[in-house]
Amino acid sequence: MSVSVTFDDENLAELASEAVGRLVAEGVPAALASGDPTLWGPGAEPEATVRLGWLTLPLTSRELLPEIEKLVERARAENLNHVVLAGMGGSSLAPEVITTSADVPLTVLDTTDPGQVRRALEDRLESTILVVASKSGGTAETDSHRRIYEKAFRDAGIDPADRIVVVTDPGSPLEQSAIEAGYTVILADPTVGGRYSALSAFGLVPSALAGADVKELLDDAAAVQPLLSQTEGNPGLDLGAALGAAAADGRDKLVIEDDLSEINGLPDWIEQLIAESTGKSGKGILPVVGADPSGVDDELVVGIDTDGAVTVTGPLGAQFLVWEYATAVAGRVLGIDPFSQPNVAESKENTGELLDQAELPVGTPILVDGPVEVYGELPGSEAPEDLSDVLTRLLDAIPEDGYLTIMAYLDREAAFDAPYPEGASFEEMTDAWSGADPVTLRGQLATRTERPVTFGWGPRFLHSTGQYHKGGPQNGVFLQITGAVEDDIEVPGKPYTLGRLQLAQALGDQGALAKRGRPTVRLHLTDRVAGVERLLAAARQA
Known part of the structure; x- marks a missing residue:
């Protein structure tokens, strides 16, 4: 099943069509699908050169599946059924969507609140497996969680090396310290930025441990991937053109609704992707989640499996890839580097x-x-x-x-x-x-x-x-x-x-x-x- 993007707003459909025409004339669909880092201008090229690996994750992440399956089998054999994820931003939002949509339990620690962390610590420590996920390897919150859990495991007579799994980029300080500590380490693709990492090790490892079918996610993403190089019937192009053209026309408040969707929590993930990718240089698109539309002129309503000015339907894995592609396209339309986070x-x-x-x-x-x-x-x-x-x-x-x-x-x-x-x-x-x-x-x-x-x-x-x-x-x-x-x-x-x-x-x-x-x-x-x-x-x- 693929992703479809439909319009219920004639003015928006016209704006999007015009933007698609310009993008096609400029060769953007084929260039983006092939990973061309020049699409966002000379200033963005250095960052884009090392940040387009997400385009091929439906294929390359399959290499992780045997390693992930072994990890899952070991956890099940040892009755480690309380999966805790210590991660921030892109390291936690995608797994939260994946597991809640699959209705499998995952405890997410993306907080420094002592009360919330204590809740997790006091919940089945004897059967806990902790995934420490940090792209940079130096995220303060995640580092704190790791240190706290190491002490808790030791105080309970548990070897942390038996309970901690680290997901990080090759060469990060966390990789080296984790190897020295004897932790299981799974390396992510370093050419994928955090907010684009849903289909990478950051999204797949904790979700699989919790019980989600991550192969299905990759299959669904792979099914839509060939469409992303096309000039017609390209859901990522249509959606990105609509987002960018609407924002350029003053409709830069993006109300995301998902009332009827079987996907649980996707707007929270979209919020990070869109806000962090476009909110810079005094421009950007503001996602509004959990709110009813107000009907004001600068509002654009997008529905996930529910009616909106734009409606996006399709399975979760495919939605991840299409929204990432659309964000990159919207950045091109708005003249914004979608891969930096300067502030x-x-x-x-x-x-x-x-x-x-x-x-x-x-x-x-x-x-x-x-x-x-x-x-x-x-x-x-x-x-x-x-x-x-x-x-x-x-x-x-x-x-x-x-x-x-x-x-x-x-x-x-x-x-x-x-x-x-x-x-x-x-x-x-x-x-x-x-x-x-x-x-x-x-x-x-x-x-x-x-x-x-x-x-x-x-x-x-x-x-x-x-x-x-x-x-x-x-x-x-x-x-x-x-x-x-x-x-x-x-x-x-x-x-x-x-x-x-x-x-x-x-x-x-x-x-x-x-x-x-x-x-x-x-x-x-x-x-x-x-x-x-x-x-x-x-x-x-x-």
């Missing part, structure tokens, strides 16, 4: 500098509203009256072409601890969880503005939409949420805890955003449960 390092560097300080410079709150402290600068000269006033003023600060983003450095599973009555129905349980979930804030604020409201869990979004926030159009308004840590976790061999790292990451990104002159406010929950409750109540009152 990602900024927040990382800020974090490192903060961690070197004896005390983190949290500043003085401009308002304390019960269990919520407010830090930063609000538009207007007057001090805010209360938390509701803070939220109202942030919404009022969104430009006509702008957006609000909520960035929560919290435990994204904590809402499931919310109490509910004994014998409660599923609807009652869902209401209880929703009332304790920071994600609920996105929907509450979205009802009060026509502008897009996005939500990201920190620090995971730093490896995806964080590039767009800093490198894309400077029309964002930013709301951070941090929380007090009651039960912190030491990072062995490092002079900081997870809680300190998490707060430093928030402060580092806040500094990077504030430097650009955009409204940036941090809400600190001195009591996380009560703080979320107060925040949601304030949003209802605003």
Whole structure:
């Protein structure tokens, strides 16, 4: 089964057709399919030269299958049925989509929240196999997870070499240290960037260990691959032309819907791919996930197996490849290098500098509203009256072409601890969880503005939409949420805890955003449960 791209918007279809005509006249389909690194201009060529390996992954990744199968057989023989993935960005988002769509369990650690990490540590450690996935080999979050699990395994009398699998690029510092430690090492294709790595070892190894059929993924991708060199009937070309032409025409807010899709969570993966690939040089496409369309002029609705201005249907493996191809095409249309991430390092560097300080410079709150402290600068000269006033003023600060983003450095599973009555129905349980979930804030604020409201869990979004926030159009308004840590976790061999790292990451990104002159406010929950409750109540009152 292949991928189909259909249009239900005559103006968009015309724009896309015109863009396809130009791309075909320029020889782009055949050139891209053959891996031509000159397609995005001289400035992008050096990076593109070493970043086009994803085009052939449906074929080249098959070489990994025997090694992966042996690993899976060993894990099953040893009853290692709790698969934990420590990885960020492209190393975690694709496996999460693959495993949730296949309905197989995978615990994903793409967080520095001590509570969320402790949940994983306390869950069946005796039957845990840990996949440590890092392209660079130096990702701070993933390095911390590895160190913490090594200690936990040793404390439990378990040899880490029997439980840790490393996926990394050849020559990375992680490869050498893993070999020295006796860990199983599976090397990924170094010519594939992180956000394009869904069909590489980064996507396949943890997914296969969890029980997903990764050969089927490659088969589905291989089925669509021949179409990507064609000038007609090329879903990647049609989709990329539509995305790029729409954005160039002012429709640069990409609302992705998947209500009817059997693929679970693909918009989250698309969000990283599109935002990090296009959000630079003051341009870009902003993906909006988990939101209803507002009907504003700068909005483009794309449906995954559901109706939109553009509808994309097809199996997951093929969708991965088509969206990657489409992103590269959209970059060409917009004059953007889709393989660089020039602003990602900024927040990382800020974090490192903060961690070197004896005390983190949290500043003085401009308002304390019960269990919520407010830090930063609000538009207007007057001090805010209360938390509701803070939220109202942030919404009022969104430009006509702008957006609000909520960035929560919290435990994204904590809402499931919310109490509910004994014998409660599923609807009652869902209401209880929703009332304790920071994600609920996105929907509450979205009802009060026509502008897009996005939500990201920190620090995971730093490896995806964080590039767009800093490198894309400077029309964002930013709301951070941090929380007090009651039960912190030491990072062995490092002079900081997870809680300190998490707060430093928030402060580092806040500094990077504030430097650009955009409204940036941090809400600190001195009591996380009560703080979320107060925040949601304030949003209802605003």
